[in-house]
Each structure stands twice: as C-alpha cells, then as structure tokens.
Amino acid sequence: MVTKYQVILIGDKNSLIGNILEALFRHVAELGLNKESILVLQDSNFYTEYKKNAPAFCLYFGNTIGEFKDLCILDSLLKDATLVLPVVTDLNEFGKSTPASLKNINGFELPSLNEVEKLVACILEGLSLLRLSRRLFISYKRDESSSVAIQLFEKLEKNGFDVFLDTHSIRPGEPFQEELWHRMADTDVVVLLNTPGFLKSNWTTEELAKANSMSIGILQLIWPGHTLEREAEISIPYQLKNSDFHENTLKDETAKIVVAQIESLRARSLASRRDNIITEFISSSCGKIKADLQSEKFITVTSSNGKKHIVIPTVGVPQAFTYNQSIELVSRIKSNVVVDIYLLYDHRNIREKWLKHLDWLDSYLPIKSIKTVDVEQWLLTI
Secondary structure, eight states: OOOOEEEEEEESOOTTHHHHHHHHHHHHHHTTOOGGGEEEEOTTTHHHHOOTTSOEEEEEEOOTTOOOOOHHHHHHHHHTTOEEEEEESOGGGHHHHSOGGGTTSOOEEOOSGGGHHHHHHHHHHHTTSSOSOOEEEEEOOHHHHHHHHHHHHHHHHHTTOEEEOHHHHOOTTSOHHHHHHHHHHTOSEEEEEEOTTGGGSHHHHHHHHHHHHTTOEEEEEEOTTOOOOGGGTTSEEEEOOGGGEETTEEOHHHHHHHHHHHHHHHHHHHHHHHHHHHHHHHHHHTTTSEEEEOTTSOEEEEOTTSOEEEEEEOOSSOOHHHHHHHHHHHHHHOOTTEEEEEEEEOOTTOOHHHHHHHHHHHTTSSEEEEEGGGHHHHHTTO
16 A cells, blocks of 8 residues: 655645645655655545544645634644644744744745745655755865855755855864765765866866765756866756856855755755665665565565565665654554564765764664665575
C-alpha cells in the first residue's frame, strides 16, 4: 500500500495555491515518488479522507480582516500534533492575520510567486521527504567575486540555509582542506560564481571536480560576457547580465531569483545523490541476496531465514535527526519480521573524526550505519 503524504490547505483561498501545488508535484516526481502518494486535503474533503496516523503537513492561509475560516479543522490538526505553518502576505501584520492558536508559531511570508519554491521546500521538509538541514557551498575566485560571495552568504543565511564560505565557515585550528571537502560532501547544492578566471585557479577547478564526482547539483552564476566552459556543462547555468548588478554586488531582485533557483535545484540534487547510493547498493547485492526498492525509497533486504533488514539511503553525513526519522519510517511499515535498520551512506570526503563518531554510535543505537564501500562484506554477515 502506497503511503499517502497529506498536504492540507486551509484558511483563505490564496491565489498562489495552484503554483504551490505545481511546484510540489514537480519536486515529488524528482524525488522518485508517484503523484498519487500525495493527498491534497482542503475543507471539501478533509473529514472524509484525512488519516490522523499518516504523515501530514498543513498550510493555514491567514487574512488581515480577521475572518478566519476552517477553525474546526485547525483545532483538530493541532490536537493531533500535526505540523501547521501559518502563511501570510506580510509578516508585519502577522498578529492580525493569524488565528490565536497559531500566534506562537513562526509564520511564512508569501507576498509573491518568488517565495513559492521556498514554501514548497518547507512542505517537503515537514513531510520528511527532504532533510531538514539546508546546506550550501559557495565556490568562487576571491579576487573576482568576493563581494557577491559575501552578499549571497548573508542572503542565503537569512533564508534558512547553512552556507559554507571559506572565509567565514572554518574555525581557527581546523584543517582547512579536510573541513572544506567534508562540508562539500554534506551540502545540498554548490553555488558556483563562474567569473572569467574561475577555472584558471587550481583550487576552484578542484572544487568543481569534487562536486561533479559527488553528483552534487551545481547552480552556476555566469558573469556577463563570460560563457559556460566545457568542464562545467553538467550544471544548471544562470546567465547574469550587466543590468543584474549594482556596483560590485547583485541587485536585490536578482539575488531573490538566485535563492528561488537554489530552492528549485535542491530537491533534484538530493534525489540524484540518493539514487546514486541506491544504484550502487542494488548493483553490489545483485545475485547475492534479495533486495527490493520500496516506493518510499528505502530498501528491504530479505535474508535466507525470511527476516527483513531495512536499508535507508542517506545523503551526506548521518545526523541524530536522520536516525530518528529512520525509526519513524520503520514504525509506519509495521512489520514484525523487520530485525535491523541500517543507514547507508557514502563516506568519501567525510572527516575521519565524524566516521569514528558514527562507528561509536553503532555501538549504542538500535540503528546501525553502513558505508557504501562495505556493502558486499555486510551482505555476507546477514
């Protein structure tokens, strides 16, 4: 039976709902899920189709005149501990645009189409279809684009991203190169500032090669008068014009477009990396043991005694929340023959101190971890 992820839209009838659903279903497809796995609920079908034990995320659209709709549905969702995100057109008027029961929740400002991608990312994160950590890596040539790099660092941090910028993100005493590759291994998207001299630097050329080798999505901001080099053709280009700049930085409207482009690319990038891990696992297990990929993108491995082992592909560095999400996933499967849960991850470029920490966690937690390079050896033990 396909899990139904419930997206609940209540309150005012916002004019951008159609755009929100279009972007949502596009990203759901990129994540490898069927459109049927998403159940959209509104006031017309909530009472007949809502399932309190299935994953759910609610958008409540407020208004400034204080006439709040669907309050009975809202109260029911809050009693079920469903995640509810208040959506308003202006956060300065949040107090009068939102029901009293939502005033203690951080709201989302949706004044225009530009913020739709970010809102859809909130939905996917709330449903645990995207990881909650929002990590970016800015690759640039210091003597050509430092001002824009710092501008984007600040802009993206304000939009909820954990951004790596070499001049801001490495603490004193840390090994520079190790930490740089570690952060790239755990990033969602690389923002590459493609200036005329970008590939003339050994450092930036190596960063591009690393991102490509790890299948990380790359958003290339191409400077005016500059073209896309052959070495960078696998990324998504965004050609900048002279009119996009004000002095040495991007105009605010252009920076907002860049943020929306990153939000759009993020789901595709994470889905591609996860699919690479799945493909590597299936290839290693082929002919050795029964391994089945499920619709929710986890793998069931059936041993000769009929017991099932759950393998959950994980992008980047496994974190505490990843372990907790995995337990919740297995609880939804409700199978009494599941004996073990494993997080499958690619250890390449992750710092040694983190790998030792993950080994230590394996000694104490019910969920274990497996490196992709150790899959064949692991299959011999189950």
